[in-house]
Amino acid sequence: MLQSAAPLYDDLIPGGSHWSFVMRRGHVLRLIDETGGTNVGMLMYNPENPLERYNMPDTLKNQHTFLLTSGHVLLSDMGRVFASIIRDDLGWHDTVSGTCNADLVEQRWGQKTYQEAHNHYHRNGFSSFLNELAKYGLGKKDLTANLNWFSKVKTDDDGNMAYVSDHSHAGATVDLRFEMDTIVVLHTCPHPLNTASDYPSHPLRYQLFKAAPVTDADPCKISSPEATRAFANTALYHMMQS
Amino acid sequence: MIKQSILKPENASFRETVPAGEYFLKIVKAGETVRILDLEGNQAADTLFYNAHNPTERYSAVDTIREQGNVYLTAGSKLRSSENNVMLEITADTCGRHDTLGGACAAESNTTRYALEKKCMHACRDSWLVAVTEHEELGMTKRDITHNINFFMNVPVTSDGGLTFADGISDAGKYVELKAEMDVLVMISNCPQLNNPCNAYNPTPIEVLVWS
Ligand SMILES: [Zn+2]
Numbered sequence: 006m007l008q009s010a011a012p013l014y015d016d017l018i019p020g021g022s023h024w025s026f027v028m029r030r031g032h033v034l035r036l037i038d039e040t041g042g043t044n045v046g047m048l049m050y051n052p053e054n055p056l057e058r059y060n061m062p063d064t065l066k067n068q069h070t071f072l073l074t075s076g077h078v079l080l081s082d083m084g085r086v087f088a089s090i091i092r093d094d095l096g097w098h099d100t101v102s103g104t105c106n107a108d109l110v111e112q113r114w115g116q117k118t119y120q121e122a123h124n125h126y127h128r129n130g131f132s133s134f135l136n137e138l139a140k141y142g143l144g145k146k147d148l149t150a151n152l153n154w155f156s157k158v159k160t161d162d163d164g165n166m167a168y169v170s171d172h173s174h175a176g177a178t179v180d181l182r183f184e185m186d187t188i189v190v191l192h193t194c195p196h197p198l199n200t201a202s203d204y205p206s207h208p209l210r211y212q213l214f215k216a217a218p219v220t221d222a223d224p225c226k227i228s229s230p231e232a233t234r235a236f237a238n239t240a241l242y243h244m245m246q247s
Numbered sequence: 248m249i250k251q252s253i254l255k256p257e258n259a260s261f262r263e264t265v266p267a268g269e270y271f272l273k274i275v276k277a278g279e280t281v282r283i284l285d286l287e288g289n290q291a292a293d294t295l296f297y298n299a300h301n302p303t304e305r306y307s308a309v310d311t312i313r314e315q316g317n318v319y320l321t322a323g324s325k326l327r328s329s330e331n332n333v334m335l336e337i338t339a340d341t342c343g344r345h346d347t348l349g350g351a352c353a354a355e356s357n358t359t360r361y362a363l364e365k366k367c368m369h370a371c372r373d374s375w376l377v378a379v380t381e382h383e384e385l386g387m388t389k390r391d392i393t394h395n396i397n398f399f400m401n402v403p404v405t406s407d408g409g410l411t412f413a414d415g416i417s418d419a420g421k422y423v424e425l426k427a428e429m430d431v432l433v434m435i436s437n438c439p440q441l442n443n444p445c446n447a448y449n450p451t452p453i454e455v456l457v458w459s
Contacts, residue, residue: 056389061309062350065410067359071348072408084355097408101318101348103309106331146390148329150309160404164319164344166312197313234359 006091006182006223007033012212019124020206023133023192025140027052028183030243033091033214038155041175043207044196045154046104046130048138049079049087050188055143057083061100061150067231071160073098073152076228078235079181085239086232087187089225092180095173099153102166104130105197114195114204127204133192141188154179156196168198182216182225184239250322252339252424254280254458261457267450268369268439270378273457274299275427280338280458283435284422285399287451289415291438292398293351293371296326296334299430302387304328308347308394318404320345320396326425329393334431339424342417346402349412351375351395352440361442371395374436385432397438398423400445415445 013032017039018024028034036045051057060082068077075093078086110116110129117127130151138147155173158166195205219226219236226236256262259282265271267290275281283292298304310327312318320326322340325333350356353372357365372392379387399417404410437453440446 060350060356062348062394063353063356063359066349066402066412067356069410070408071404071410080359082353082355084353084359101309102313103307108331145303145329150394159406159408160318161406164317164404166316166318231359234363237363238355238358 006217008215008217012214014213016211018193018209018211020193020208021128021204023128023137025137025188025190028187028189030183030186031216032183033216034181034183034189035212035214036154036179036181037210037212038173038175038177039208039210041173041207042205043173043193043209044156044199044205045209046134046192046194047152047154048134048149048190050141050143050147051081052186052188055141055147055188057081058147058149059087059152064100067235068229071101073100076224078225078228078232080235084235085242086184086235088181088183090179091182091225092178094177094179095155097157097172098179099156099158099196100150102153102158102197104134104151105195106131109197117204128194130192130194130197133194134190137190153196158198168196168200170200184236185242248322249341249343250339251341252282254282254424256456258458259456260459262454264452264454265435265437266452267437268374269437270374271433271435271437271455272378272382273433273455275431275433275457277427277429280424280426281433282422282424282456283398284454284456285417286419286454288419288421289399289417289446290451290453291400291440291446292453293436293438294396294398295375295393295434297391297432297434298328299432302385302391302432304330304332305391305393306334306396311347318348320347333428335425335427337423338426339422341421342399342423344401344416345423346397346400347394348404348410349397349400349402351436352438357442365442368441369439371436371438374439375434378434412443412445
């Protein structure tokens with residue numbers, strides 16, 4: 006579902022860092038766990054109207070799922086598809102655990118400032134998101150439930166949550182095909198339920214590709230009646246732009 | 248966990264019935280207790296909480312479930328804010344389980360969940376948007392409408408990652424009670440949802456009571 010095998014762009018984000026960019030419709034964002042054990046926090050907004058943003062409840066309830074994997078679509082709060090998961094090597098990604106904050110990082114892994122550790126200082130997901138959101142005029146009011154790529158949190162019959170360690174491995178890949186222009190905000194800070202003894206710092210490799218055209222038989226488009234209707238809403242949104 | 252309240256309705260300092268499809272907005276002070284009562288059964292009360300002095304701090308579904316290590320809400324649950332502070336604690340619950348993963352209905356999500364033609368049906372986000380536009384003094388907009396609690400809704404998660412909307416476990420007279428740990432603005436949409444079998448396609452009123 007890529008138009009070419011060679012990436013348009015290839016970049017490595019160190020562990021414990023943050024970055025953001027605008028993905029254009031018709032392109033694929035490939036996320037690669039370079040060393041194994043990474044966690045990628047992600048938020049998404051419509052650059053044309055950032056009040057439209059990734060919606061965890063709508064994404065989960067429309068697809069009757071608690072986990073995210075290939076075949077699923079990532080929905081905005083306006084009933085449209087930001088991105089389709091067209092490849093996933095792991096079978097389970099988390100979107101219900103939120104992100105780590107300064108208190109959590111300090112309590113679990115200690116404080117490490119820039120003054121003492123330079124760029125190996127301990128960043129947290131909450132501040133990282135705010136740092137990137139500010140570049141688009143966004144702030145605390147725009148924080149919402151985020152995606153945690155490469156991380157797995159399951160539940161038992163009573164609803165007790167359990168973080169699954171060693172879920173991801175070196176080379177594990179997720180491909181996201183963007184169906185709308187999307188502000189992508191991400192960080193590589195630890196998952197908030199990670200209990201590793203040392204501050205987990207694992208890089209993310211990401212690559213950009215041109216996507217092959219989306220057909221009516223596209224697996225994500227026909228994965229559920231709900232997804233098909235979300236694609237119809239997205240097509241309506243694009244109708245006047247082409 | 249089922250836990251009865253010792254508070255008596257006749258001693259409440261405030262009582263108001265909220266019809267289906269209406270919003271409810273009130274500040275509950277730290278130390279006060281608020282009860283949401285399902286008058287006729289299987290209704291959903293879609294509820295948001297804000298720090299009454301700074302609504303930029305608001306209820307966070309993901310911080311709440313992560314910090315308690317469980318995806319369901321019931322007696323003993325501490326509801327956390329986007330700044331990870333405890334806003335309220337559920338002190339009584341005769342229902343046993345409440346949902347905070349399913350979110351609220353909106354005109355747009357009704358198109359994907361039910362049918363494209365359902366877009367003009369009244370939905371919970373409409374109720375909240377009316378609430379914030381009718382109360383300009385709050386300085387709130389759609390940016391402030393985030394993930395909520397669905398009191399009285401049952402949305403089971405399975406160990407293999409499934410999520411379903413099950414029949415309600417509420418009934419006429421069941422209630423949930425919360426003690427405020429900070430001054431909170433309570434914003435409820437009493438759900439007008441006509442497409443969901445959980446409420447037998449018949450949205451009904453709730454009552455809100457406050458004890459000072
Ligand atoms: Zn509703």
